[in-house]
Amino acid sequence: MFTGLVESTCQVTATCRDGRGGMLLCVDLRGLSETIRPGDSVAINGVCLTATAVQDGCCSFDVGPQTLTCTTLGTLRPSDYVNVELPLKVGDRLAGHIVQGHVDGIGLVKAVQGQGQYLRLGIGVDAGLLGMLVPKGSVAIDGVSLTVADIEDWGFWVAIVPHTARVTTIGRLDVGRQVNIEVDVVVKAVRRYLELMEGRSGLTIDRLRSAGFC
Known part of the structure; x- marks a missing residue:
């Protein structure tokens, strides 16, 4: 989980299509990489990715076909800058809002x-x-x-x-x-709940709107 408070803007060092519909993304995370280990989650331009390797300050990520389809990561090129955030730790202050890293x-x-x-x-x-x-x-x-x-x-x-x-x-x-x-x-969860309830209770989003709830 993230907060949407970017810790650094970092430079893309390499992108490489893997021949299976995915892409290898390498980002220079010097200054942050000391705390990152393979398997850790990192938000890159709002997308939660898993670090696969860390070497000389650069971090590698495998980006799957679905992620390339529904995000902008496939348009990144070497020398582009990206927003980087590390996950929220238990006890940290939630100063932004809950961000999952699951782009809609x-x-x-x-x-x-x-x-x-x-x-x-x-x-x-x-x-x-x-x-x-x-x-x-x-x-x-x-x-x-x-x-x-x-x-x-x-x-x-x-x-x-x-x-x-x-x-x-x-x-x-x-x-x-x-x-x-x-x-x-929170909005996604409420909307999904209302969609599921529409056919069961007769309660609809339109009825809630007419009653002044949304």
Whole structure:
């Protein structure tokens, strides 16, 4: 489990397709690699991966075909920078929100607006993801815990403070860039429960909305 508070931005050193539909990803994690052992989980741009080898500060990860299909990791190239977070430890402060590293879909940067030192990003997502976003709720973009500022029919907006723009890759995003999106696990759980209950109790999401619950 992660929090969406990125510990470092690190550089991709190599990517190699393995001939079986997967990819080997190598990232320079100097400064973090001292605490990483083979088998440990590491979030790379919001995707939970397992370290397979650590050597001279570089960490290798096997990225499976399904992960390549539903995330942006397959677009990474050597010299690209990625957001890196190590797992939350028992007793650590949960300063962001619960992030599992299980990406729900890919979003598209549709707008980048500057407001002094602050940024607003417009992220386009499909209807399935849009239905699980809540105004003022949490969302992880490329592994960064952010707050949904506004929701549109095409996607949503987030506001980026200078610190986040400086210490993550979020401040380098351009229009047309794809990003990994993970919605709040609590929202996903509630939505799934309601879907299962619809056919049993007559309770529907539309009825809850009409009663003012969502």
